[in-house]
Amino acid sequence: MPTPRAVALGLMLRRLRTEKGRSMRALAFQIERDAPTLLRWEIGERAPKPHQVSHLLAHLGIRGERFRRVMDLSENLHDSCWIASTTKEDVLQREAYLALEATATRITEVAPRLVPPLLRTREVATAVAHAGEVHIDQVEAHVATLLDRQRAIPSPRTRLTAFLGTAALTRPIGTVDMFGAQLERLLTRATHPQVDLRVVPQQVGWQADLDQAFTLTETRHTTVAIQHSRRSNTWLYRPEDLRNLTIDIRLMEMNALSPDDTVAYLTKAVHRLHSNGIRHTDPGLDRAG
Numbered sequence: 001m002p003t004p005r006a007v008a009l010g011l012m013l014r015r016l017r018t019e020k021g022r023s024m025r026a027l028a029f030q031i032e033r034d035a036p037t038l039l040r041w042e043i044g045e046r047a048p049k050p051h052q053v054s055h056l057l058a059h060l061g062i063r064g065e066r067f068r069r070v071m072d073l074s075e076n077l078h079d080s081c082w083i084a085s086t087t088k089e090d091v092l093q094r095e096a097y098l099a100l101e102a103t104a105t106r107i108t109e110v111a112p113r114l115v116p117p118l119l120r121t122r123e124v125a126t127a128v129a130h131a132g133e134v135h136i137d138q139v140e141a142h143v144a145t146l147l148d149r150q151r152a153i154p155s156p157r158t159r160l161t162a163f164l165g166t167a168a169l170t171r172p173i174g175t176v177d178m179f180g181a182q183l184e185r186l187l188t189r190a191t192h193p194q195v196d197l198r199v200v201p202q203q204v205g206w207q208a209d210l211d212q213a214f215t216l217t218e219t220r221h222t223t224v225a226i227q228h229s230r231r232s233n234t235w236l237y238r239p240e241d242l243r244n245l246t247i248d249i250r251l252m253e254m255n256a257l258s259p260d261d262t263v264a265y266l267t268k269a270v271h272r273l274h275s276n277g278i279r280h281t282d283p284g285l286d287r288a289g
Contacts, residue, residue, distance in 0.1 A: 004082040004235035007044030007222055008096035009073050013056065014042040015099040016070070020060050030059045043221040047077040069095060082235035090138055093233055094145045100217055100224060101149055104158050108216040108249055112165040112202075114173075115182060116213075117146055118153055119162055119189050119197070124182045127173045132230055154194035161196040163252040169199070169269055176273065183270045190263050198256035199265050216245055 017027055028038040031052075040046040048056070053074040057067055073092050084093045101107065109116035115124060125146050129139040154160045164186070173179075190197040213228040225236040225245050236242065257265060 002044040002222070002237060003047070003078055003080060004224065004237045005073065005075075005079060006047040006077045007224055007237060008082070008092075008100070008235065009047070009053070009070070009077065010042040010044040011099035011103065012070055012073060012096055013053070015102060016057070016060050016062060017042075022060065027056070027059065031056050048074070050074045080238060081241075083232060084234075085232040087135055087138060090134065090233075091141070093235070094141070097226070098145065098148065100219070101153060101158070103219045103221075104153070104217050105220060106159045106161070106218040107153060108161045108163075109213075110163045110215075110249065110252060111168060111213045113167045114213065115168050115186070116162040116164060117215075118150055118160060119164075119186060120146070121178070121182050121185050122147060123178045124174060127178070131173060134231060154192055156194070159194050159196070161198075163198050163200050163249075163256055165200055166202045169266075180270065180273050183266060183273065187263065187266045187270065190259070190266060196259065197262055198252070198259065199262045200252055200256045214245060214248075216242070216249065 017024070024038050024042075025035045028035045031038075037046070041048045050071065053071060057070060062070065069092060072088065073096065082089075082093070084090050107118070109118060111117075114128060117125070120128065122143065125143050126139065129142050130136070134142045152158075169183075174182075186197065189195050215226045215228070217224050217226070222237075223242055225242055227234045227236065236245075256262075
């Protein structure tokens with residue numbers, strides 16, 4: 001069965017191949033493999049051995065630090081989950097996630113207490129990172145990667161769905177101006193044709209076992225879940241894990257405000273912020289629609 005690291009490695013290999021302008025058939029011929037084998041590597045169905053990865057990278061002309069990162073990723077490919085709790089693993093996961101999103105057809109972010117990463121302003125993303133989301137020495141790289149992801153998503157081929165807990169809007173990070181800019185960003189994104197942004201009432205939509213942020217990313221060939229916690233992320237790929245998180249998303253859909261009510265809620269939050277300041281930003285769910 002595919003594992004998260006094997007899927008991540010395959011995504012990286014595919015990204016490098018396409019960056020170099022090589023067809024799958026041509027590269028397979030150069031490394032003396034058939035195209036179906038290379039396809040299985042790229043979608044994570046089969047894990048190549050480290051010497052096979054090294055051989056492939058050599059034919060693509062990959063050297064230096066990037067070569068070392070991909071070779072690091074080719075280790076421990078059979079682990080059922082992938083936890084990034086070190087700087088080295090953080091770097092690997094960031095690069096792998098860029099490769100994953102480059103082929104995504106749908107991304108679903110569930111964020112009980114903070115603005116979803118793909119919808120954050122630079123200032124809020126930096127404040128959250130400094131507050132402990134990542135190690136202090138990784139803040140700059142973390143924010144830069146996030147901004148790269150935001151520039152690519154949403155797109156005509158990638159739909160973004162985000163469930164935002166009201167706690168993220170009533171206990172904001174940063175100054176009034178910073179939070180106001182964040183609300184304006186949310187309003188702008190909420191009306192984008194490829195974005196489905198839904199506010200979920202905290203007292204209704206969230207349960208104790210749904211209080212962890214996660215992202216579900218779907219591509220044409222695979223689906224990967226990433227659970228977010230303080231200073232670590234866990235990639236999940238087991239069918240039972242994906243099934244449980246999909247059920248959680250269905251619960252979010254049932255309890256979330258409609259898209260129109262979400263826009264109304266955010267609009268009132270902006271007006272209330274400008275009128276009363278940061279301590280009185282909750283417009284009241286009874287008046288959201």
